[in-house]
Amino acid sequence: MGSLLDKNSSQVRKRIENHTFSDEQGDEYEESEFGGFGDYFRRKKIKLQNLDAELRATSSDAPQIFKGVVAHVSGYTQPALHVLHKELVKHGAGFLQYLDSKTMATHIIASFLTPKKAVEFARYRIVKPAWVTESIQAGKLLPWTDYRVLDEGPRQKTLKFDGGNVVSQSNSQPRLGYREQTQNSHYNTEFRNSPRSVAGLDTKGVAPSPKPGTPQLAGNLLASLGDTPPVHADVSMMDEPLGDNSDPAPASNDAAPSHRPANPEASAKALGKIPTGPGRKDAELVKEMTPEEYNAWLLMDPHIRKASSANPNFLQQFYSESRLHHLSTWKAELKSKMQRLALERGPAPRAVRRAHGSRRYIMHVDFDSFFCAVSLKKHPDLVDKPVAVAHGSGAGSEIASCNYVARKFGIKNGMWMKKGLEQCPELKILPYDFPAYEDASQKFYEAILDIGGVVQSVSIDEVLVDVTTIVLQEAKSAGNGVDEGSTLHEQEHANNLASRIRARVKEQTGCAVSVGIGGNILLAKVALRKAKPDGQHQVKPEEVLDVLGGLEVTSLPGVAYSIGAKLEEMGIKYVSGLRATSKERLTTALGPKTGEKLLDYAKGVDRTEVGDVSPRKSVSAEVSWGIRFISQAEAEEFVQNLCGELERRLLNEQVKGKHLTVKIMRRSLDAPFDAVKHLGHGKCDTFNKSAVFGIATHSAETIGREAISILRSFRFSPGDLRGLGVQMTRLDPIKRGGAVDGSQKRLQFQPFGGPSPPRRSHADPIEEVFSPVKPTNSTPGRRAERDPIDEGPMTPKKPKDSTHPAVVRARYYESDPMAKTPLNISGTQFILPPNPDPAVVAALPLDIRSRLMGQGVPRPSRQSSPSIPSRPQAATVEEPLPSQIDPEVFNALPEDMKAEILESYRRPGTSPAPANRLRSPHGDRVGPQVKKPATPTKKGIRGMWGKARERQRDAEAGLHQTNFLGVGNPEPQDNQESEGEDLDPEILAALPEDLRREVLEDHRRQRLARRSGLNVSGPSRRPQAELDEAVIGGQPKLTFPPAPPKMSFGNAGLTSLQEVKEMLDTWHSKTRTSGPHDDDVQMLEKYLRSVVLEERNMEKAVSLVKWLDWLVTADGTRGEGKGKQIWVKALARSRHTVNAAARERGLGELDI
DNA sequence: ATCCTCCCCTAC
């Protein structure tokens, strides 16, 4: 148990957070809506009035054994919180619902602690609930030390982890609730700290520091975003987007000229909304836009910019609002809590469980329209109306949950608003209330745990409980009959139990849960459906077949659209039809397991045990909404952020992973730029690729490096990216007792593996580590780098001697004249080391490797001079071994590498095939039997043919490839003049209409002239050392009138510009309705002064004010609420402050 | 047979 504490090295961050959090409880922020953690808990506390006094008065006779004890209960406990509370108070203890001021509590009662809590409570006496119950039983206070939850032990070790990165994480933190996430901004943890210095901040060597984890990749873009406030052209909508037959130009991009947007209205609307966007006369221009240009154009709208990946704070913001993310996070948390609770409860039930025959009583308990019901608590007037919970009322907004009134209209959870409103125009829309869902859920779980069955969490609003033991027990003691009647008694007891639960949950939460009872999980679920809403139902053994038979197959768990359609093709619509089908036929169609399972289900058989949960097999982070990049750099930065997120989650789970998969969604080339759904991914092809690390890792740096390499290897036009994700599998628990950090010392000895590199110790002597290694065991991707982004895989490195992989790589870099322009892959020359060791080759990152291979046999068409930037032309898919590959080298490769290389050749760089692998046609060998019916999929029938079609389309896309060369610098040198910079939407927006057109046109011409393949080079990707210079040379070329001031990124100051911007963003969005707290504004002013006077960074100060200006003025919240007014004033004050400070320094008036 | 990898599908 104590291991929990020591194990988690992610606690550094958490510790800081927690400390910050406690500090925030200081009264000075009391009124601020942007009050951070403290505020969250404070508000929660208000809801729970403390009735202790009353309790104590009514039970003064109980021995006051807990006198002097002030207890707090954390998490789910057994007995439940309310019981402990009552008992403690009755016996003289003080009780804290929430830890207001930590020092007041003397004991914390918990069954187990999450790592986060373990740290938070590190200084407390943390005891198991049994301490309370057994003390009461004993009639005296038992020594708490016998009930420790945690062993003692320092876990300083963990504090060393990732020192500087810690505070800087800008992404959401998976374990935290949405509110913690959003409020735990830099503003809390750093910004506030810097001017004031926070007492109590953990001082064990971890201090807030700039954010090395987030390289300033998209520097230019971000800089300009911040520097040039958007032009708010009025939305002078011709408000009739409908039926307009004018060309919504960008929707019909030329990848498919004949293609009309799936939803012309939506497109037209989107267009119309964009301030001074290209009018219809620009149709031609727009039609020829690259995806990047289109995105740049799209992002001219500040609202879109704010909501999408263009916002530096995007990941955090997105996750904090994503219901699906919360659902997943909650589920994972609950799962592990239940797991640990079961452990702590003792291994008893296990043995007991199977004792009695096979008769089981399983309850499935689930809230009725959970989100909706909870959100309705604050709008009781609407309970009788059709209501849904969604983020908005636009056509693409998703209905997370709707009440049963709405369901009568045909509305369903997950439905898009467009359809929902079609079915019911009266539909009322309520906002999400995530904290309320957490609260309701907690009470629900307490009630469930209270009954003492075996509990398995299904989701935030749903559990399975095996109550067999309870029911049998009760039936035995109540009804004396051991005969036939006992079953009836049992059933009745089960029903009673269900009633009790329902009543209790309703009482505690005000919301209805329904309960299904059955002899197994399947039947409990089926019963649940019958029970809803607000009811309970038991499926008795004798009714099983009848009940099931009449159900549609899709109401069986695991059967939905795809399998349902397959079955329908076979003429099976109802479960009864399943029973009438031979196992053979089912297994042939669906596979052995699925076929058999369905047949079992049809017979009412389900052997799955409640509570059987296997350990986690994967951890991932992905986003497929709001992705609109205008440069490769942005895309890579985003991937890096995802990897940061992944690292956090891995640490939280206390695992490392060996197998990395990068998931990419790219706009289908026949799909319009605009998705139907606002900022949605639209129609996409998906591409996954994985890499294996020789040794498991959780390092964001390591993972990011490889992930970015993989991303690059696809050479997608960044503007076409719609979804990105990183997933780790092959997980290993992090072993404690040291060496966590030193693990990479051993990686070399792993068979074919990757990085887990260096604790960025530049001094790390590579040879020494590698020398004893057999070449075949080399590790790819080991590069001593400063920054995974700023120094991409193609950055030059020091040469080394010997054939060590790292050395080869180093040489390779050294000799690559293009080394500094990482993405110009096809146009690069490089030198193949004589006698490349195959393993060495294999050890190279994927993108390099393919190039190297390409050179094995020089092929002018494929690789070549810088002047002929040809891409690999549609490579021969059929050939077993692409001719570009030296067979000798190839054969020496490990098998998996062979496959991978073939793969990479199979898909010529510019148009990899979608991830749907080409499977050998079943028809080939199948003979007469139809082996595999097409698998239907949401959008039409897929399966083999579908895939083939997709490939086809993609191949075709390859031909179009020339259309979407990236905007970039094709030159071999790191040439700052030859720009091809990203188009900056901000700047574009500020241009007069005609000028803008000219710019776009010009931009396009350059691009076409260069014709260099995807290549975006920006100052931001240069090595750190060059960054400063780059900032100057790297000014967007498009420096027209509203030229943004020069920006200095990086660790210019105490707090990086971007970080502060993110803080401001979070701060603003959290207080947009109430306005900022005056203290906070003062602090901002003070900080701005210090930026001007101490940091002496005028650009930063100006930039921040402009950023704030943008935030405030771009906040289109209706009605100029009081919040906005306060914000406007705050903005004015800030502006004044900076000007005043500038004058103080003898500088003139600034143009802010 | 049995394993592994890369998907698809499903659930909330």
Add this chain to the structure above:
DNA sequence: TAAGGTAGGGGAGGAT
């Protein structure tokens, strides 16, 4: 406007 995440079961097909 809008916040389309995430983990596990399991099938297909290849390697062993």
